[in-house]
Amino acid sequence: MVPRDRYRLESVLxxxxxxxxxxxxxxxxxxxxxxxxxASELLAVPRSRDEALARFKREAQAAACLDHSNITTVHDASITDDICCLVMQLVDGTTLEYLFDQREDERFDVPTAAAVAAQLCAGLSAAHVRRSRPS
Known part of the structure; x- marks a missing residue:
């Protein structure tokens, strides 16, 4: 459900x-x-489709208003009867889930964990401040 003349999907992240x-x-x-x-299942039933599209639109609009180094940038969004996608900056890296699943001797140390937590908090704070301001 993306504009195929503009975007090519390669693999699920x-x-x-x-x-x-x-x-x-x-x-x-x-x-x-x-x-x-x-998910196509959400679009199959009219009532859940309307709710899913409204939620997706709110998410796209909220994300598009954010400009912070710890938040991915929204490039494009399309929400129509046959296309529904949010296109964002691709950030390559390791997930926190992956790091937490590693053996204890491969996990990051306390200073690294603190730095990651600080970046996460900075991004969340920027989003909260933006949400608190009137448009």
């Missing part, structure tokens, strides 16, 4: 209740991107 996030390619700008799509 993650899945959640709402859908999937894909590694993709912006064919026009020739750059890698992350593309979030809604």
């Amino acid at each position: 993650g899945r959640g209740v709402m859908g999937q996030v894909w590694r993709g390619r912006d064919l026009y700008l020739e750059r890698p991107v992350a593309v979030k799509t809604i």
Whole structure:
């Protein structure tokens, strides 16, 4: 459910209740991107479809207002009857889940964990401040 003349989906990066996030390619700008799509099951029933699309639109609008080094940038969004995607900056790296699942001797140390936590808090704080301000 993405504009196929603009974006190519390559591989799934993650899945959640709402859908999937894909590694993709912006064919026009020739750059890698992350593309979030809604799960087809949510779009199958009219009532859940309307709720899912409204939630997706709110998420896209909220994310697009954020500009912070610890928050991925939204490049594009499309929400129509046949296309529903949120296109974002692709950030390559290791997930926290992966790091927490490693053997104890491979996990990051306390100073590194504190630095990661500080970056996470900075991003959340920026989002909270933005949400608290009137548009």
